[in-house]
Amino acid sequence: MSLSGLISWKAQADVQAALVIFVIALAITAVSIPWVRKAAVSLGFVDAPARRKLHSTPIPLMGGVAIFAGAMIAILFFAGQLARSVTGVGLALSLVAVVGLIDDRRALPAWVKLGSQFLAFLILAYFGVRVQLPIPEFLNYALTFVWLAGISNAINFLDNMDGLSAGVSAVAASFMLLLGLQNDQFLVSSLAAAILGSCLGFLRYNFSPAQIFMGDAGSLFLGFSLALLGIQLRFPANVSFVTWMVPVFILGLPIFDTTLVVVSRLRRGVSPNTAGKDHVSHRLVRLGYSQREAVLVLYLVSGIFGMIALFVTQATILEGYLMAGVAAVVALFALVRLERIPTA
Numbered sequence: 278m279s280l281s282g283l284i285s286w287k288a289q290a291d292v293q294a295a296l297v298i299f300v301i302a303l304a305i306t307a308v309s310i311p312w313v314r315k316a317a318v319s320l321g322f323v324d325a326p327a328r329r330k331l332h333s334t335p336i337p338l339m340g341g342v343a344i345f346a347g348a349m350i351a352i353l354f355f356a357g358q359l360a361r362s363v364t365g366v367g368l369a370l371s372l373v374a375v376v377g378l379i380d381d382r383r384a385l386p387a388w389v390k391l392g393s394q395f396l397a398f399l400i401l402a403y404f405g406v407r408v409q410l411p412i413p414e415f416l417n418y419a420l421t422f423v424w425l426a427g428i429s430n431a432i433n434f435l436d437n438m439d440g441l442s443a444g445v446s447a448v449a450a451s452f453m454l455l456l457g458l459q460n461d462q463f464l465v466s467s468l469a470a471a472i473l474g475s476c477l478g479f480l481r482y483n484f485s486p487a488q489i490f491m492g493d494a495g496s497l498f499l500g501f502s503l504a505l506l507g508i509q510l511r512f513p514a515n516v517s518f519v520t521w522m523v524p525v526f527i528l529g530l531p532i533f534d535t536t537l538v539v540v541s542r543l544r545r546g547v548s549p550n551t552a553g554k555d556h557v558s559h560r561l562v563r564l565g566y567s568q569r570e571a572v573l574v575l576y577l578v579s580g581i582f583g584m585i586a587l588f589v590t591q592a593t594i595l596e597g598y599l600m601a602g603v604a605a606v607v608a609l610f611a612l613v614r615l616e617r618i619p620t621a
Contacts, residue, residue: 291463293471298351302474305442305517306347310482313343313369322381324490335548340380340479341495345374365404369397373501377493387550395427398422408508410517427503431531432500438558439485441572445530445579446499447476452583454508472502485569512590519597522589529582533608541616555620563618
């Protein structure tokens with residue numbers, strides 16, 4: 278068999294494996310949700326209505342348990358084909374999800390959740406998972422933790438409207454799945470397929486009007502998983518001086534939303550860690566969109582960010598930084614305009 282034939286066979290096998298993982302994650306998550314909803318009510322994992330929340334009736338939490346179970350069980354089917362680092366990935370993701378679940382029940386202090394993310398980072402670092410830019414090694418480790426914690430909490434922040442966080446995570450995972458397959462990265466494509474499947478299985482019950490919420494167990498798990506995928510992406514056909522921007526663009530919407538919220542709250546003298554109806558989604562509703570329309574618009578925006586990321590994977594240094602400059606100007610303009618919209 279020729280070298281091209283071997284490469285083609287491997288690519289087909291990776292696609293088939295990713296498809297199987299996607300279907301398993303989708304099925305397990307979707308099928309388990311009704312039982313998880315009942316368990317959430319019995320155990321007291323319920324999100325009660327409040328002034329700064331959009332729902333008017335109690336909604337069961339623990340959707341994150343179904344998301345986690347669907348994704349991790351799907352990955353376990355192919356664990357034997359994955360690198361040693363998958364052990365560290367599983368431990369780190371499990372830690373983040375468990376602490377998130379505890380927070381859903383007992384409302385842990387922010388430093389406890391951040392501490393668990395730091396511990397998860399240490400686990401990944403022990404197994405060799407970290408940012409690998411051509412900079413001093415200690416900076417790579419520092420960037421790894423900042424990226425993991427930042428994206429985890431950005432996805433958590435984005436979980437403020439029915440279907441939003443799961444849908445945006447699904448869009449991001451789909452682009453990472455595509456890039457993982459294109460670059461023969463089985464770990465990336467496998468985890469991305471699992472995240473995509475579990476998000477879509479969950480969306481069946483979470484899209485407006487939501488029957489269940491993912492809670493911190495789900496949002497922190499998804500955020501940490503997507504951040505991890507961004508670290509693991511490799512682009513041998515281009516230089517890291519350009520391709521470091523790829524995961525930043527793919528996750529551009531949660532990064533923008535978090536930036537907007539933090540800037541807005543600091544300007545108003547409010548702690549960034551408090552809840553509020555001042556996210557991008559809430560501001561779109563104030564512009565006249567329905568909640569469903571606002572969520573769909575943000576799906577589209579996330580898709581546009583993903584398309585830009587695909588362009589950057591093939592861009593020259595000049596093209597990549599020109600695109601980044603244009604995106605930064607547009608984002609700054611949007612931030613200023615949205616920040617002027619009154620919040621509740």
